[in-house]
Amino acid sequence: MEGPGSGNNQIVDAHVHLLPGKLSEKVRAFFHEHIESELAFPLDHATVLEMLAGSGIGMVWSLPYAHKPGVAAGLNAASAETARRFAGNAVQVVGGATVHPGDSDTRAVVREAREKYDLKVLKLHCSVGDFEADDPRLDGVWQFVGERRMPVVVHLGHAVSGRTAASELEPLHRLVNRFPLVRVIIAHCGHRAGPQALDLVEQYPGIYADLTPVVTEPVEVPAGRVNKLADKLLFGSDAPNTAIGIEECLAHIRSMGLSRAAEAAILGGTARRLLSEVL
Ligand SMILES: [Zn+2]
Numbered sequence: 001m002e003g004p005g006s007g008n009n010q011i012v013d014a015h016v017h018l019l020p021g022k023l024s025e026k027v028r029a030f031f032h033e034h035i036e037s038e039l040a041f042p043l044d045h046a047t048v049l050e051m052l053a054g055s056g057i058g059m060v061w062s063l064p065y066a067h068k069p070g071v072a073a074g075l076n077a078a079s080a081e082t083a084r085r086f087a088g089n090a091v092q093v094v095g096g097a098t099v100h101p102g103d104s105d106t107r108a109v110v111r112e113a114r115e116k117y118d119l120k121v122l123k124l125h126c127s128v129g130d131f132e133a134d135d136p137r138l139d140g141v142w143q144f145v146g147e148r149r150m151p152v153v154v155h156l157g158h159a160v161s162g163r164t165a166a167s168e169l170e171p172l173h174r175l176v177n178r179f180p181l182v183r184v185i186i187a188h189c190g191h192r193a194g195p196q197a198l199d200l201v202e203q204y205p206g207i208y209a210d211l212t213p214v215v216t217e218p219v220e221v222p223a224g225r226v227n228k229l230a231d232k233l234l235f236g237s238d239a240p241n242t243a244i245g246i247e248e249c250l251a252h253i254r255s256m257g258l259s260r261a262a263e264a265a266i267l268g269g270t271a272r273r274l275l276s277e278v279l
Helices: 021-034 045-053 072-085 106-115 136-148 171-178 194-203 223-232 246-254 260-276
Strands: 011-016 057-062 092-098 121-125 151-155 183-186 207-210
Touching (some): 011 260, 045 057, 057 260, 072 092, 072 106, 106 136, 121 136, 183 194, 194 207, 194 223
Parallel strands (some): 011 057, 057 092, 121 151, 151 183, 183 207
């Protein structure tokens, strides 16, 4: 008998942001300033999780992100607290960690997140934090996450719109060649450079992608390639800061005409496998 949120047939939403109060309000204010559309979720964590549970989500990866040096350790502590708060809930919250290249000891921040707080996923946000994924100050981090097989969700684009240009995928070549053990998940499948992001997923064993929409825009990728690469693709909603509701988000994946196995991988299999391999 499996406990709540542990069923293997339940959907994993691998891109959610349950941020601490003040920060979540700041992020929401940013969205109100930059987009016209109504957002699909309120900020309250319990309500967001209830809405996701209603659509069959059994697990979320909650990804914090540091916009400046010095705040990551506090965000990581808060992330662990959020995961604890909802333990036993219908939706299991997998706490994510973050780090900023300007932190005084980046490796120590991530090591503490993994060892003290038991956080299993790392998030890097290159536009919010204003850096490149292969920033040399993150070398110790890449070394560490490679050894511990921690998946790292990276938002590579620098545009305020949340979009990524093909040229912004470039640092990944250097990164995986220097740190072949890393598991990088390209957030939003590098939208609007989705096909080029899939090229990287295909080319490198350590590169994955999530199919999370960008505010109002679903990721545009050819279904045939998604079908073929499904074991390296993850589902994500970006709740609560998205205009696309969870049902619409799921319908987008389900309307692609994927094989059952491919759909199952994207809606949870890939995410669960990555998590199970973390040391
Ligand atoms: Zn996001």
